[in-house]
Amino acid sequence: MDGGPGARLGRFAQLIVGPRIAEAQIDPCIADMQHEYFEAVERRDKPAAWSALFRGSVAVLAHVLRNISGFTHRFQRTPVSALNMPERFSEESRVVGQMAYDHARRLRQDYVGVDCLLLALMDHPRTDAMMEQCGANVDAIRAAVARRILPELAATEIPDVLPLGSGLGHAWLEAHWEANTKRSYWIEPEHLLRALIRDKSMMSKAAKDLIAAGFALLALVCVSAPANAQSGARTEPRTITLPRANATIKEKFSSVGSVRELLDGRVIVTDNRDNLVYIADFVGSTSARQLGRHGKGPGEYEQVGRLWPLRGDSTLMLEPMGQRGIILSGSEVAITLTATSPLLKSVGRPLSIFLGRDAKGAVLAQVLSFGKGAPNPADSMLLIRAHASAPDVDTLSRVSSVLQMPGTSATSSVGAEGGGARGNARYPVNLRSRDQSALFPDGAVAIVRANPYRVDWCMPNGGCRPGVAIEPAGNGISDETKEAIILWQSRTSMMLTGRHASETTGWPAVLPAFIVGGKFDDTAVLPEPRGNLVVERIPTASPVVSPYDLLDRSGRRIAVLRLEMQQRVVGFGKSSVYTVDIDKDGLQSLQRHDWKY
Numbered sequence: 223m224d225g226g227p228g229a230r231l232g233r234f235a236q237l238i239v240g241p242r243i244a245e246a247q248i249d250p251c252i253a254d255m256q257h258e259y260f261e262a263v264e265r266r267d268k269p270a271a272w273s274a275l276f277r278g279s280v281a282v283l284a285h286v287l288r289n290i291s292g293f294t295h296r297f298q299r300t301p302v303s304a305l306n307m308p309e310r311f312s313e314e315s316r317v318v319g320q321m322a323y324d325h326a327r328r329l330r331q332d333y334v335g336v337d338c339l340l341l342a343l344m345d346h347p348r349t350d351a352m353m354e355q356c357g358a359n360v361d362a363i364r365a366a367v368a369r370r371i372l373p374e375l376a377a378t379e380i381p382d383v384l385p386l387g388s389g390l391g392h393a394w395l396e397a398h399w400e401a402n403t404k405r406s407y408w409i410e411p412e413h414l415l416r417a418l419i420r421d422k423s424m425m426s427k428a429a430k431d432l433i434a435a436g437f438a439l440l441a442l443v444c445v446s447a448p449a450n451a452q453s454g455a456r457t458e459p460r461t462i463t464l465p466r467a468n469a470t471i472k473e474k475f476s477s478v479g480s481v482r483e484l485l486d487g488r489v490i491v492t493d494n495r496d497n498l499v500y501i502a503d504f505v506g507s508t509s510a511r512q513l514g515r516h517g518k519g520p521g522e523y524e525q526v527g528r529l530w531p532l533r534g535d536s537t538l539m540l541e542p543m544g545q546r547g548i549i550l551s552g553s554e555v556a557i558t559l560t561a562t563s564p565l566l567k568s569v570g571r572p573l574s575i576f577l578g579r580d581a582k583g584a585v586l587a588q589v590l591s592f593g594k595g596a597p598n599p600a601d602s603m604l605l606i607r608a609h610a611s612a613p614d615v616d617t618l619s620r621v622s623s624v625l626q627m628p629g630t631s632a633t634s635s636v637g638a639e640g641g642g643a644r645g646n647a648r649y650p651v652n653l654r655s656r657d658q659s660a661l662f663p664d665g666a667v668a669i670v671r672a673n674p675y676r677v678d679w680c681m682p683n684g685g686c687r688p689g690v691a692i693e694p695a696g697n698g699i700s701d702e703t704k705e706a707i708i709l710w711q712s713r714t715s716m717m718l719t720g721r722h723a724s725e726t727t728g729w730p731a732v733l734p735a736f737i738v739g740g741k742f743d744d745t746a747v748l749p750e751p752r753g754n755l756v757v758e759r760i761p762t763a764s765p766v767v768s769p770y771d772l773l774d775r776s777g778r779r780i781a782v783l784r785l786e787m788q789q790r791v792v793g794f795g796k797s798s799v800y801t802v803d804i805d806k807d808g809l810q811s812l813q814r815h816d817w818k819y
Contacts, residue, residue: 307394310401310664312408312752313797318342318349326384335387336418337367349411393417406775407664407753459772459779464799467813469504474809478802481812482529482537483795484552490537491812492526494741499526499539501553504814514548514555521555523548528743530578540576542742575742577605578661580682584609586661588621605659605669607680618680619669621657649718649726653707653760655734658747660755666775668755670747675735677755677777689777692735699733703762710761713788714768714804736760750794751817754780758791772819781819 262270307319321342326334343349344360353360396417401409476495483489487505490513492498502510515522525541532538532549536556540547545561577586585608603623607616655672662668665682674695680686704723712719718726736746736759746758750772759769768790770783785791788804792812799817802810 310398310407310409312410314346314348314411315397315409315414318346318411318414321345322390323384331384333385333387334390336389336393339390339393339414340418341367343411343415346411349415352412352415404776407662407666408751410752459781462772462781462783462819464783464785464801464815465818467801467815469508469814471502471504471510471812472508473500473510474805474811475500475510475802476809478792478810478812479526480528481793481800482531483793483798483800484535488553489795489800489812489814490529490550490553492529492539494526497526499523502812510812513550513553520558521548522558528745530576532579533581538576538579540743542575577659580661580665581663582665584665586659586667588659590623605667607667618667618686619678621659621669622672623656649721650728651707651718651726652728653730653734653737655737655746658736658738658745658757660745660747660749662749662753664753666753668747668749668773670736670755670757670773672734672736673732677757677773679775679777692771692773692777692779695732698731699729702764703733704729706761706764706766709766710768710787714790733760733762748791748794750799751796756783756791756794761787783819 258274259271262268262274307316311319318339319342322338323334325338325341329338331338340363344353344364350360353363393414394417397409397413400413400416401407404413406413475491475493477493479492479494481489481491481502489502489504491500491502491510493500497516499513500510501513516524518524523539523541523546527540527542527547530538530540535552537550538547539550540559547559548555549557549559574590575588577588579585586605587608588603588605590603602620605618605621607618609616657672658670660668660670667680667686669678669680669686670676671678671689674691675693676689676691678686678688701723704726708718708721708723708726711717712721736757738744738746748756750756753775755773757771757773759771761767761769766787768785768787770785770791771779772781772783774780783791785801786803789801790804791799791801793800794817795814797817798814801813801815803813804810
């Protein structure tokens with residue numbers, strides 16, 4: 223069975239019925255079929271060869287169906303309530319949970335146990351590769367599980383919905399601890415695998431199989447692979463690219479500000495230059511239509527701001543410079559907010575900036591610091607978290623002000639001063655940067671510092687942990703870097719089009735890690751679906767690309783996303799990333815891509 227037409231049949235049979243039954247009942251059928259097939263090939267008798275293939279395939283399928291009375295259940299989605307998978311499970315972990323359920327039904331088990339989870343993890347390519355990398359004998363593990371499960375096949379009565387075994391519930395809990403230890407919001411298949419051997423006092427038979435096969439000896443090295451950022455060890459981040467767009471909206475936009483994906487796949491879009499809100503249909507017509515209208519009345523808006531997801535399909539949009547906003551239910555304006563609305567009153571200080579609301583209703587905002595005397599807008603601001611169920615407000619950190627002027631000092635701020643070109647330079651370069659913050663659904667807050675470039679994390683259970691510098695500060699800006707930045711800005715923002723470094727002024731002494739636009743709620747950071755942070759960077763060399771850093775919750779740069787020079791990331795959905803592609807006239811096409819890395 224090492225080759226020939228029976229190889230695929232053999233792999234199919236092992237996947238469906240497991241290696242033990244396949245070896246005892248199905249492999250002889252395949253061997254007979256291949257013997258007849260090769261004899262017919264030697265005789266150059268094509269009809270006989272095709273006949274052997276057909277009869278062998280039918281025999282294999284008959285054995286599969288005979289051994290699995292519940293075969294059709296493999297093609298039925300199990301209710302989430304039956305699997306009882308926590309909310310933090312990633313899509314990949316949910317696939318593993320479904321596979322474990324399918325294994326239990328295929329093997330005629332009366333509950334979903336840890337053995338079935340282990341079989342599912344061996345079927346998943348990432349965790350299967352991890353076990354082999356850590357020195358485990360995967361075949362030995364599978365054989366050990368089969369010896370326990372297969373003798374019970376004939377006697378077990380299958381209920382309509384299989385309950386979860388207590389061992390699996392314990393594995394779910396340990397996976398939570400494992401994800402928290404790695405500072406990851408999402409529970410990945412790797413965390414499930416590590417959870418099996420985490421608690422030595424409640425170790426299952428499946429976990430003992432892992433240890434017997436050699437996995438536990440190297441698991442701490444292999445599964446806890448990320449090097450400790452605090453130790454100063456650096457690993458080169460991998461480079462990722464996006465697949466081809468799977469949908470593009472027909473209409474062009476002037477300047478997409480933010481997007482919000484709805485449950486049905488449609489997307490709410492703001493256009494900062496035209497000051498309009500649209501609903502874009504990526505599922506059906508791939509077209510966009512305007513939502514609402516300008517004005518000061520109910521359901522109207524004067525300025526567009528960032529789109530903030532609330533519960534379900536509700537979306538909040540606040541006007542950057544006004545104490546008012548709207549809440550949309552799906553694609554319809556449901557509520558108009560004024561300065562007296564409770565949500566705005568919770569962050570109602572002058573010049574405050576709303577930065578999101580988490581799943582429990584806590585609000586993140588950036589506000590001016592009120593001490594003795596009148597506040598100075600150019601001073602640093604406070605990052606606060608207001609809880610929905612309590613009147614108290616947590617002050618998380620000081621961050622650089624959105625109104626800081628060149629030449630003034632503020633926390634971690636980089637201004638575009640000095641270093642200008644000589645002679646007849648006439649075109650100013652704006653590379654202003656300031657601290658950025660992002661709120662995640664679980665309540666975690668990322669604070670990205672502009673100088674030095676690092677990310678501080680404030681976790682939902684309290685306490686903030688400062689990060690380490692992601693890269694050393696630069697020693698000036700070369701002419702090559704200046705030309706790359708000018709070319710990039712000319713394509714993404716239509717600034718400095720056709721200019722050269724010798725015609726510009728206002729270059730900073732040190733290049734900032736990222737830059738931020740001029741609007742109050744402009745941002746260079748976005749939370750992504752797995753709980754990591756995406757930071758838009760500045761290109762520094764040719765060929766010019768649009769680079770983005772992917773930072774995890776330990777503050778490490780785990781990957782660099784590279785887009786074409788004229789592309790920008792504008793938002794994320796459940797499993798998608800939305801970009802704009804900017805043509806030579808500055809018009810933007812909104813596109814959707816699968817988000818995998």
